[in-house]
Structures are given as structure tokens and as C-alpha cells.
Amino acid sequence: MPSARGRSILKSIFRSWQQRSHPIKEVFGNLTGLKTSQIQALERLYRRRIPQAEFCTQELAGRLVELSLDIRRQIGILVNRSGMVEYVIVGDERGLVIPELRDYPLGKRPLRGLRLIHTHLKNEQVSEDDLTDLSLLRLDLLAALLFSPEKRRISVQMAWISPTSSGPSTITGAITTFERVDLECARFLEELEADLSRSTRAKSSGVEALERAILVSVTVEGTRQEAEDSIMELRELARTAQIEVLDEFIQRPRSINPRFVMGEGKMRDVVIRALQHGATMLIFDQELTPAQIRSISAMTELKAIDRSQLILDIFARRAQTLDGKVQVELAQLKYLLPRLTGRGVQMSRLMGGIGGRGPGETKLETDRRRIRDRIASLERELKELSRGRDQRRRKRVKASVPIVSIVGYTNAGKSTLLNTLTKSRVFTEDLLFATLDTSTRRLRFPLEREVIITDTVGFIRSLPASLLGAFKATLEELRDADLLLHVVDASNPRFETHIQQVNRILDELELGDKPRLLIFNKSDLLAKLKKSDTIAFLRVRQFARTCGGIMIAATDRTSMSPLLEELQRRFWPDESSLID
Secondary structure, eight states: OOOHHHHHHHHHHHHHHHHHHSOOOOEEEOOTTOOHHHHHHHHGGGGOBOOTTOSSOHHHHHHHHHHHHHHTSOEEEEEETTSBEEEEEEOOSSOOOOOOOTTSOOOSSSSOSEEEEEEETTOOOOOHHHHHHHHHHTOSEEEEEEEETTTTEEEEEEEEEOSSSSSOSEEEOOOEEGGGOOOOHHHHHHHHHHHHHHHHHHHSOOOOOSEEEEEEEEOSSSOHHHHHHHHHHHHHHHHHTTEEEEEEEEEOOSSOBTTTBSOHHHHHHHHHHHHHHTOSEEEESSOOOHHHHHHHHHHOSSEEEEHHHHHHHHHHHHOOSHHHHHHHHHHHHHHHGGGOOOOGGGGSOTTOOGGGOSSSOOHHHHHHHHHHHHHHHHHHHHHHHHHHHHHHHHHHHHTTOOEEEEEEBTTSSHHHHHHHHHTOOOOOOSSTTSOOSOEEEEEEETTTEEEEEEEOOOBOTTOOHHHHHHHHHHHGGGGGOSEEEEEEETTOTTHHHHHHHHHHHHHHTTOTTSOEEEEEEOGGGHHHHHHHOHHHHHHHHHHHHHHTOEEOOTTOGGGGHHHHHHHHHHHOTTSOOOOO
16 A cells, blocks of 8 residues: 555656646636636536537536636537537626637538537527627537526527528527427537538539639729629639639728728628628628738638739639749739738747847748748849840831730730631630730731731739739830730620720820720620610710721621721731732
């Protein structure tokens, strides 16, 4: 029989082994003012196990209420599907704040795999904050334990995610005494998750997509129609990026919220709606500030990007040549640099000296320095590539061959026109920015005449400044052009806006004084436009006549005669007709 001292040593060794084998987990939340014994009692909640068939045992519910009454604060536990307590949280009298659930990220499943069981000190029902947490965090289940001092019994009220997208996002059950709770927890969660998955599939278009998104437009300028036109274009950008659009929101507040773009409550509603639809990301039509990105990311685990990021992503996928790849990477890094911020541990001086104030750099500073170095390297590489383009341009200019550059809004049919005129095979597709890299071809006329035709990247409204800056090198070729063919999609009711946007960008590039010829493409679709929007049909016909534009169908070579005759008239006015 060991002595008292020996028993003490053995107990100490056992406790050390137990702590190494089963390290005590952290209690989260408001622990200020709690006694050591109270914190230890909370830590021991991690040792509890709940049978999978039950949402909570009566003994554990009683212990939670007992501890909550002792410290006069709400207590919550997050329990996984196996019945293990993963988080113990302490709040105040009115509520609690759920910590970041890093070990349980939202994946492809509609629910997180954690249920919240928490106490309500004042016997109050499930609150709006409770339901918001349930919706935003996609918890399996939420249970409020209500204690009645007079009756000395515990009642329960539960809430869960609604499997239907219409109506409220959550369902709240009636208050019932703990003894009368009849819930086969594991089966209930399995059936609820199956219903949610079916609902998400029903809302999906069935198109193979990399992501599923909700589009958000918040603007204080312009009309509602302009906002709708812009978000329609954003939808096309999403389609180009293989993103399935599930829903869209347009809001026109008096002012832009500096933290959430829209009001915090409205932003929360949008996020909940997105989660109901099974979205994986939010795409904003307006450019987000670094502060707005941080605030939205703190509210939801959904990815939040803006129009500029989406365009940059499309460009990154489409770039084929070295020129294009360098320009896109440069634009992405210039966009990223001011938005690179540290958070939490990332802000600590991981590489600093004693006390964190000595020599060295923070992780954030290191990342910024590396990005600046990479930007400088890419700019040098771009200059080298630019020299090669300069040499090729000088040769063309020296040869005195007329140069025609095709410009226009994205998806207006520029590459199709180049292919038809020169019998080329430049890649074309009914998507925005199908062509990214510049293509140059020769267009031959009879009598040994020829012109050089260059196809350029399409323009779009709100083109990121970093992207326009990076592509100025490529668009420099426009400076040597003798004529700009401004291609317009005649079948698009917003053709006037597109013309204005292209003219504005040409002015920014200091090319506003270049001779240009308006080409109204897709004339074969005007009959369809006449049926759907007669006013737009009449406007485009009148506009083309007024400005001396030429109507063509880029897919039909026989419609090219007026364009070819106009090119001949401009470049060889003294020659007899070269066109058969």
C-alpha cells in the first residue's frame, strides 16, 4: 500500500498524463470576473457525451442551467453529430457570441454539423439574434433551455433551417417541457439535410458551374433601369466565368454604407438568402473597399468579390500569350496590394525582435514587399515585350501599309469580323472577353493592295483602372492605326451606352482624335429586336443613318461589301473600285 506521499505523487502523474492525453479545451466568450472553480466547471463540460438519438440529455441540460444561474450569464455548447461537445461559450444575460468555427467550415453540405444548446436566464423565447445565428452559421439545430424557478423545471424551444426558399428562413417550434421532447435527433438531421439538398438542386439550373452566386448591386446614382442594365451585364460576366447565378438584389439607398455597402441588417438578409439558395459566393456590381471586404467576410464565410475581381479572373483564364499573362498578373497584383490586410495572428510581428517592436517585418509587410517586388519585375518584363511590339509596329509603318484597328464593347463581334474579312480562325465564342490577346492579320484587296487589321480586347463599363493601365501597352498599337473600326452590337438595346463607354475609354487612352468608322454588327438579329423592343430597333436604325454607320452581319461575308468599299474610298480614293 503506497504512503500518502506516494498516492499524491501517483495522482499528480495521472493528472499530467490525462492532460497530455486529453488536453483541456478553451472556454470561449465572456469569462471576465469568473472564479477559477467556475471556469473549471465550464471546462468539464467538454467531457460530456450525448447519445446520437438525443439532442441533449436531461442531466446535461440541468447542469447547463445550474451553471448559468450560478454565473448569471447565458451558457451555450456546440455539439457535433457524434454527440461530442466541441465549443463551450459564455455570454452575458442577454445573449452570447459564437466564435469562429474554423474546425467546422461550411462545405458542400447544407448544414455545418454542429447544434447549439444554450440557456435563457429570463425564461424568454428564441430571439431574433438566435435565429440570425442559426441562419448565418447554418447550424444543424438551435435549442434554448428555459428555466422556470416557480415550477422548478426546464422547458425547451427549438428552431431549425427551413428547407423551402419561400417564406421565413427558419422554423421555430413550440415551447415544451424537457420530458415531453420527442425528437430522434440523428434521423431528424439526416432528413432535414436531405430536404435542404433537394431544395438546392431544384433551384439550380443544372448547368455545370464552378461556383453558385448571388449578384448584388448597390448604387446611389443613376436610374433603376441603369442599375438593372448593369446587373444584367454582371450576370453575363458571371456566365463567362462559369458561375451559376441563383438570384440578384438591387438596392438604391441614400448613401453607401462604409462597412457593408448596404445597411448591416439588409446585408444580413442577403447573406441568409444566399445560404438558403445554396450559393457559394456574393458578387457585387460596385467595387468594394478593403474595409467592406473585411466586414462582409467577418459576417459570412461566403466568398465576396466585386465586379473588378470577376473581370480580372476572366482575363486570367483567357490570357494565352506571354503578353496577356504578364499584363493580367500585373493587374491582379496592383488590385490586390491595397487590399492586402492582416487579421488576428497575421498582424503579430512574427518576424520581429524582443517585445515585437524590434527589427524585422510583420507577415503583412513581407507579403506587401514581395508583391511590390513582383510588380516591379513584371513592369520590367512588360517593357521588354513592348520593345518587341515597337519594332514590329515600326516595320509596318515603314512599309506604308494602312493600319486598321478593331475596337468596341466586349462581345460586339470584333473577332468574328476579323475572321470573316481575313478568312482567319481567331477564337470566338458568345461570351464576354472571349478574345483577350491582340491578333493582327492582313486584308488583301485586288491590285496588290492590302491593309493590316488588328483585333483588340473588348471594353466594358467600370473596367478596373489597374487592368486598363496594364493593357495600355497592348492598346498602344491603336496609336499607329490610320482608322478605328468601332464595332457596335446593333441587336443590343443598350448600344448607345456601349458606344459612350468605348468613346470614354478611347479618350482616357488619348485616342479620341483618331478617325473612326461605326460598324453596326449583328444586323441579322434586328428582326428579333424589332419584335422584342421596337423603340430600340428604330433608335439603332436612326442612329446608324445619322452618324454614317455601316450595317453588317459579321457572320455573313456577303454583307461586307459596303465596309470594303468604304475602306477603299478612305485609303485609295483615286483608285477605281477594287471590289467586285
